[in-house]
Amino acid sequence: MEFLNSIHLALGSPLWEDGPNGLLLLLNGLKVTVVVAFFSVILGLVLGTLTALLRMSQSKILNIPGKIYIEIVRGTPVMVQLLIIYFIIFRSYNLNQTTAGIIAFGINSGAYIAEIIRAGIQAVDKGQMEAARSLGMPLSLSMREIILPQAVKKILPALGNEFVVLLKETAILGFIGGNDLMRAGNKIRSVTYEATIPLFAVAIIYFILTYFISLGISRFERRLSSSD
Numbered sequence: 001m002e003f004l005n006s007i008h009l010a011l012g013s014p015l016w017e018d019g020p021n022g023l024l025l026l027l028n029g030l031k032v033t034v035v036v037a038f039f040s041v042i043l044g045l046v047l048g049t050l051t052a053l054l055r056m057s058q059s060k061i062l063n064i065p066g067k068i069y070i071e072i073v074r075g076t077p078v079m080v081q082l083l084i085i086y087f088i089i090f091r092s093y094n095l096n097q098t099t100a101g102i103i104a105f106g107i108n109s110g111a112y113i114a115e116i117i118r119a120g121i122q123a124v125d126k127g128q129m130e131a132a133r134s135l136g137m138p139l140s141l142s143m144r145e146i147i148l149p150q151a152v153k154k155i156l157p158a159l160g161n162e163f164v165v166l167l168k169e170t171a172i173l174g175f176i177g178g179n180d181l182m183r184a185g186n187k188i189r190s191v192t193y194e195a196t197i198p199l200f201a202v203a204i205i206y207f208i209l210t211y212f213i214s215l216g217i218s219r220f221e222r223r224l225s226s227s228d
Contacts, residue, residue: 007197015191022188026201029184034209036101036180037167043106044166048113055118066114073111079172081108086176097178101170109166116162120155121147153224160217164210171206181205 011022020028054066073081082104090100124147132142174183181202188198 011188011197011201015188022192022198022201025184025187026181026198026205029179029181030205032098032173032179033167033170033181036098036105036170036173036178037163039102040105040109040170041163041166043102044109044113044162047106047110048117051110051114052117052121055114056121070111070114073108078105078108078169079175082172082176097173097176100176101173101178101180105166105169108169109162112162113159116155116158117151120151120158123154124150153221156217156221156224160214160221163217164213167209167213168206 011026013021015022015025051066051069054062055070057063057066082101085104085107086095086097086100090103128146128150129142132146137145170180171182173180174186185198185202189195192198
């Protein structure tokens with residue numbers, strides 16, 4: 001009975017006068033988390049693809065900037081990057097927390113995605129590119145029709161894992177005042193003085209999200225394998 005009362009207090013009762021209950025607060029936080037993760041991974045894919053091409057270039061002028069970007073991002077904590085972007089770089093632009101989170105997580109993810117894409121492309125047998133070029137196919141066409149379809153199958157599991165990691169990393173958005181899922185749980189905890197229910201609720205929601213994302217990626221990967 002006490003456990004049910006704790007659930008009602010944390011999730012079913014208004015947290016303050018004329019305010020939302022805990023469940024509604026969690027759902028609103030979930031929406032922010034999904035939005036930030038979705039647009040961050042899109043930004044990360046764009047940056048990662050461009051950076052992978054820079055890293056694979058024979059020109060040092062193009063290769064070195066890509067390498068510097070990757071080393072800086074991978075060598076510093078994502079929370080520090082988030083704080084620098086929000087409190088220093090965009091301080092004078094009055095940027096909202098959600099947009100700042102998308103930029104920070106997208107930049108962070110882009111460095112890892114770049115190495116995933118580069119490794120996937122380089123894992124394809126070089127002889128296939130040479131064969132395509134010997135048949136008179138331009139480099140761009142050879143990459144698009146021969147190399148990339150094979151590389152996608154190799155990098156998909158790693159990209160899926162990167163999205164799952166990115167989704168969980170958004171839990172630090174509250175450090176700049178973002179109303180994400182984790183901060184919603186902390187708000188419930190601070191108002192009700194009940195830690196068990198809101199924190200377990202947050203953990204369960206994250207688990208459900210990551211489980212179904214991983215499941216969907218696994219099924220898509222099997223479909224790609226069966227099409228060979």
